[in-house]
Amino acid sequence: MQEAESQATHTIVFEPSGRTVQAGPGMSIIKAAREAGIHINASCGGSGVCGKCKVIIEKGEVAGGLSEKFSLQERESGYRQACTATIAGDAVIRVPESSGLKSGGLGTAVPLRHRARMHVYDIEALREQGMFVPPVVKLCLDVPPPTAGDNMADAGRVIHLLSSRHDEHRVVFNLAVLRMLRKALRQDDFRITVTCARPVNVSGKSYLTNIQGGDWTHRSFGLAFDIGTTSVYGVLVDLNSGKVLARAGEYNGQLGYGEDVISRIIFAEKKEGLEKMQELVVTTINSILDTLLSQARPADSGEKGGISREEITSITLAGNTTMTHLLLRLEPDNIRRAPYVPVTTFLPPIRATDLGINLPHSAVALVYPSISSYVGGDIVAGVMGSGMYRTELVTLYIDIGTNAEIVVGNREWLVCAACSAGPAFEGGGITHGMRAALGAIEDFSLNPQTLEPMNITLGNKPPVGICGSGLLAIIATLFEQGVVGRSGKFRRDLATDRIREGRSGYEYVLVWREEAGADHDIVINEVDIENFIRAKAAIYAGITTLVEQVGLAITDIEQVILAGAFGSYIDLDSAMTVGLLPQVDASRVLYVGNGSLMGAWMSEMSNHIRRDVVEVVRKMTSFELSEMPVFQEQYIASHFLPHTDLGRFPLVAERIAEIRRD
Template sequence: MHGMKIEDFSSKREYEIFERAKNQILKCGMEFKTYVRKDYLELDLPNLNDNISDFERLKRHIKNHLNCSNVFCRLPILRKIPQLLREADFKVTITHIPRGVGKTTIIDIEKGDTTDKIYGVAVDIGTTSVAACLVDLYNGELIAKASSGNAQIKYGADVINRIMYSTKGNGLQELNHAVIQETINPLLNKMYMDSGIRKEQVVSFVTAGNTTMSHLFLGLYSNFLRMEPYIPAFVKTPFIKASELNIEVNPETFIYLIPCVASYVGGDITAGVLSSGMWNTEDNILFIDLGTNGEIVFGNKEYLMTCACSAGPAFEGGEISCGMRASGGAIEKVKIGSDYEPIISVIGNEKPLGICGSGIIDLICSMMFAGIIDRKGKIVKNLKTNRVRFDENGIGEYILVFKEQYDLDRDVSITDVDIDNFIRAKAAIYSGITTLLNNLGMDFTMIDKIYIAGGIGNSLNIGNAVKIGMLPDIDQHKINYIGNSSLMGCYLTLMSEDARHKLEEIANHMTYVELSVDPLYMDQFVSACFLPHTDIEKFPSVKKLLDKSI
């Protein structure tokens, strides 16, 4: 398998994360061999003495040369065979999926030898954002990448609101249309345009999402997910044809949806655990997905415990007045001086259009230490700066970028309401960690490593995340950002049938803890809705810094 190029990624850090995940799979002895195969065939020409049907001729050759006695195909492939064989002088390439010993299913047939051209797509369906990559299945190289907001956002920022909308009239169909026709297919077409690859050449598709996104992707009734006892319609689906969902790839392509675990822990977490490698270590690993559902996994090769804490979309810029995804124009780093003036870094060195999750963490942390906000997250009045203002209702606002600086339509700012939304999101994560560990009779001292995943941005400052009370105050060398682990897991599954089998083992191995029935969780949540926490003794390193800043 060829190595990836740094220029294929948005940053060197993302490249290093990708290489680490790939190497973990290889070190485990797994083979990078996709479940889809391509073989070039030179069939015997028909004559009066050998006048079997075209399909029987094809099957005979496959049996003799590929050792498959049971060959299947669907009607669209059968319709292609007669003319295509003759146009190609009976020299063709079949794309097929072996299904056990001596069995295979043909999903495409082409003229000539095209065995060096085989492509697949990996898609992470997030509640707020969707990311995809187009991959050369022959050598594993990344051909194109694309991402966008999930068009379902107009029906609700979180999964509960979308589930409720899905029960109204044509709501379910609208949500399914939004994620496939308005989000995934445009991303696919953009990648085809960028790469020059035709959709008919894409013969493998792996996707993952939380359990609600997975249901809505398939157009399944999902209302029971939010009702006790929180039962999903499925956790693992059979392979589904792309034509059944109208996805813009080869219509005979099988769609593989990564298995979910429970009502609020989906295939995106299964994929993330795979790519993190925590399933293959004796260390106690804490895996945190900083997405809308705020899923957390704790464990190692012996056990995996998981929960979800409904953090909301703030980590990806949702429900923040000037929030946006970690894409071009997003402020990803912020530092505020004693004069209340900010220094910012913008993704792509473009003009600032808004602020993404990593930038919001930096901003709130800097505002706290600069004295712009108090420990409740409220903007302080009577500061000597034109960057702070209050509306007629007393809601404070800090101006990060004045619109006149870059000829923008509005100032880029953060308000008391935004800060409150973000504090609730970080409190959900911290209280989820605390409650999950408590269920295991463990505490922060027993954590060997923390892996942070999600689309929060490659510039996530771990130290600042600790200072605002989002992550526990432990040795920060133990904490690592591993990027979009769901997309990474989809890629690994796309490239390796061994990884797919391991993935299904992981899903079966995880034990789900329902936080909504644990009274400790709400107590912990309320205590964590403070900067960094109502009990400052839980954050000794932050306490020292705050004492110095007074």
């Protein structure tokens, strides 16, 4: 989720190739090189240990990057370590032959990064489309005071005005507002501000949820939350301007009771377990809410002026089906038992206080509906918020984690499935796999002549292990360079001590022990590659199966929307090279970040989305892949790099041929 924001970037030219990249201040030189498709030997992950990544600053300035290993002359000549030096302005940087490729092989050896285009939300565009209609609106009314000739009741007076001047024809007071009405009307001479919660169905009624004496229309704020199994994120938005005023996130308080949804369900089945689970996540939400309120400073508030809790009128929450059940204290028991029946997919609108969220009684809560036990509200939110449900393009929406949730369709039709990919993309089941934490190898390139690696780690720390995006980059690169074959086995005949026979078949040594942040060599072996292939095969088979259910072929996909943490780091070429994603032009791939949070946020911007979601959920057909023989066939066919049928990946075949030709 990201709004349009400008950030200063600098121009970095790498010599001798002359390749140029735009990069922001603070990025390490080695990362900038990787973006530019420049290989620099760097096996220690940027911790400055291996000393192989020397570059020369020919022009401009960088920050840091000095090493005790440099001679005085080297220092004066502008030598820096590419891994510890960071961008501080425009610069021209030379990669000496010792650090990079031999001069003959420059240019195409390291593929350029094709990342998904970040989907940017433009409130003005939303406004122009008539979609900027927050679910809750504050209206200022100058109510005609009663007279002897017109002594209609206070409430009737307000409803009459709403109907005649504001086109709100079906408005209902709730009891709490009726109780405040008499005083509020007479507080500022019959000028009042009513908070009007718009209906979620077209024929429905608007509810007056609050009333204030005077004009308070400029103060209307909403919340959007993603309730993730691991983390909970929230944003606070100004419902008048659409601006995000604060963002915050925390680990889900339930994390101490199990990392995945299954262990949470098991806990919830215990006595008082469900109550405990709800309490924990609500505590997390309330804590994030406190942070958001302490951070937010709306444009028109003075030095001290923040936002008071009472000014929050609306909250939208999205999460997977289990998280939704736990939040609402619905019994999740059958989510983990065949045939996987949740209590409900649709949720009625409720008061935020009914969930224990620390907001005024007037705040309306909408929880995103789910499709099934394993395609949850987080995915529906992504489909709604990304606009997928309104596009004409045949679109693949995919959120990759332990489960990959897949939606295919457009404005006319939508099909979806959850696909058990296993934990490989989160580092699980991989010998030296790990989550995306400090020291995780997150990107990689290979010197095709020496087979020396360029390991890029999170936080430029000594390598500790391999995270999901690193795994993808490593396997794709090894395959592109012919080090690994289509079935995922290493070539046995390469002249390098980095490939060797280990306990789990052949392996490639990414980092020698002495350069690692761990007390062992960091390797990737054939079992790891096999596990990865299984995971990617499940996803690709899922996509293919869904597409074929509606009578299309996988080549008919015109657009891909990536969601989730994995999507932000994913190198599109790598993903297509290994056959994780179908082959689509990179310009047709969008990244929406946290799709769940984004969808919840968009729902706060547009009541149209909240209305449309009912219809979208109704028409979205869910498939149980595990029950479909055709999925098994597709899975087996996908059990190669990139696929048994190379005809599905013509560009990949071409590209690999080109890389290997160099």
